[in-house]
Amino acid sequence: LTDAVASSKIISAKKSEELVQKLCRLTSTHQAEQLQKFAALSSRVKPHNEKVYYIIDNIQTAIGNHQQIRFQYYEYTQEKKKILKHDGYYYVVNPYALEWKNDHYYLIGFSLKHQKIAHFRVDRLTSVENLETYFMPIEGFDVASYTNKMVDMFTSESSKEVTLLCENELMRVIIDHYGEDAAVDRYDDTHFTAKIEVNPSGTFYGWIFKFKGKIKILSPKECITEMQQIAQEFI
Template structure:
């Protein structure tokens, strides 16, 4: 019985690594592989073993001929899915170049050796800004563990000064924090939770955290009425503070940007052949003004007048 179980696992492993929709393994191929791994059986045993694997849901395609051929028709991920995941890993600013390569290689093993080679030939680890700190990968793991265990964490937090030196926040004292969620936004990881120092729910960027310790203290319970989507919209999408309806005059080619930023249900209407109007609800802040400014006049704030004045005042101050 032990040898039968081992044989089934070896057959499955061989089919996983060496077959796909375009590549088959013959009965002889499987027998040779088993022999190389110290397992002997005859040719008549293989069809029965394949049937047992199919009985438990393994998708193996059989092609009957003078010598039967077999292939694992579907792996855990399809080839496009693996490619998508590898591209996400490679382009992420959060994951170091070294870790990106390691993860991409592991993901390529979710396919056959033939598909893996295709993927590796197309691997591109982005040269965009990537962190040097390998510890970031493990900071996320520690935070996730604390969330699952319902425990508080403590950590150091820092920012960069004008000399690109790390400067500790909070006078170098550790923050005590009850983590609720890890949120990915604008290619950065943030932890959302209750901060003891601020006495409210807030966020910290994970790559600015150091020396995370999981404490014995239970986390402060999450408020029952806390809504994560609403909170992240407030923090990350220009809704932090008092909301106000603002009218924007936009060039037609910028509709994609408006929809990407404010969603499919944003209120818009054409104004002339070249422009449309968008009415959006935002927090009137530097974050919002900076977003408008990047379009170099192709998006203009037209209403309310107080917001128009504040934006002009900000521009005038910037030119002084």
């Protein structure tokens, strides 16, 4: 628990220190000293948004009440200054779930701006307000299925079925990302194929590139072409 608190990118350094101290009080003096050494926070990447805990609480309340929320979203300039996206536009969302992925919390819900399911980094939200308007969730929407299509939670416009050719040693990678129910078949003695439903964004192609040819796209053709075009940009 101490390591999880210290490592979390959603919990600020100040709050992490407070929680670590509380956890240490549940152990002996010797164990507390050891835990504090292992949980050193000085070199950890931590957020500066101290309000994130209240934001999460607001969102959880809205999810439970089927209550719409609105918020502003910020990004960073070249000088590392926070600026509001789209000139301070207020997003209105029907919140469905909070999802933890790649060490960040994401709000998943139906965005009225995009008119589709979208996701937002919780630590990038500001001016969050629970509205006095209510909604009915989309029937049959599966949060786990939605997040499994994402690689690092960056998305393109729509998902596609992509067939990958993988070396046998990478079966663990496919299972880690897409679960034991992933559709896989033997290809030859050293390879297998995996059919996955994915949003083919630049992040997805970058994920494939990192395996240095041990994972290749077999279909669809447009994904092969797009990956080739991305590769050309690096030559």
